[in-house]
Amino acid sequence: MRILYFAWLREKLGAAEENLDLPPGLNTVAALIAWQQTRSPAHAAAFADPSLIRCAIDLEIAPATASIAGASEVAFFPPVTGG
């Protein structure tokens, strides 16, 4: 699965994008965030507070409970601050 990172998440991870094989049984945005916390110290730091993280599945905002089944692109980023 293609995973994208923006703003301070991208900076903390030192990567804008990763292509990941997810462990079987990982079905929701919340589960994906919990798994990210276990991947490396940098991931643990970046994903430490899920309340600061927003998610989009295939270019649409998705809540923590959303299913990631069949998604081709998942993005993680902080709350938006444009305008």
Added chain:
Amino acid sequence: MIKILIQQADFNAGAELAALQADAVGGIASFIGTVRANPADNPPLTALYLEHYPGMTERALTKIAEQAAVEWSLTNTTIIHRIGRLTPGENIVFVGTASPHRQAALSATAFIMDWLKTSAPIWKREDFSTGQSAWVAAKQTDDKAAEKWIK
């Protein structure tokens, strides 16, 4: 007609306003956001760096513009958001709407700005004169401003 642009380059607000005119139009309203030199409680700013999610930004802004066009019977809508490194005084965002009557254009412009700030995937980083930088935190007041449009 709806026009959405995400670009590094500046925009010409006069030309954009003129382009919103049409036979059915009786009122044109607009908003321009610019880079403040002195953000509250922080050292002076040398630049604002804007990052966005290509593809999703255009999609989110189109959705907001389409909603506004239906709600206020807009004739024309333009949203231009700049990205990249912008210095104090530079333009950030242009929103212009044209409708048969003034109140629709004024309300639609405010609606688009309120929703753009809370739903378009764009992020600002402040680069300070001290050499330090900080990503701007989202404001609860922005969420409240957007929520007031939900009936």
